[in-house]
Amino acid sequence: MTSLEKTLSICKILSSKKAQNIVYIEVSDKTSLCDYFIIAGGRSTTQVKAAAENLDEKMEKEFGLIPRRADGVKEGRWAVLDYEDVIVHIFNDEERDFYRLERLWEDGKNLSKYED
Secondary structure, eight states: OOHHHHHHHHHHHHHHTTOEEEEEEEOTTTOSSOSEEEEEEESSHHHHHHHHHHHHHHHHHHHOOOOSEEESTTTOSEEEEEOSSEEEEEEEHHHHHHHOHHHHHOOSSSEEEOOO
16 A cells, blocks of 8 residues: 555545545655645544544554554544554644644645545
8 A cells, every 4th residue: 555545545534534624745755754644623522532533443444554653532632643654633623723734744736635
């Protein structure tokens, strides 16, 4: 599975759990951390938590992939799941507005909005 295929699979899983404003940013030429960042939103801490837990479950069940690290899932404000070449950020609305990660990593050409 390529990094882009993994990215699109993750976006699809997040969308199926009603995550909002899903974008993916190719960062392979900007950092050695990963190839893609995915940023998605949830309206509440409950939705952020549910989206992160669902993603974790589906990635393991469907692809045999577990995150190297997961943080913030229990709190539900900003969950981060590290799938090696793809790092997923799921924010509640308030945290996403505050941190605006898209602004930090996009250069106008590398950001794509996910739509089913």
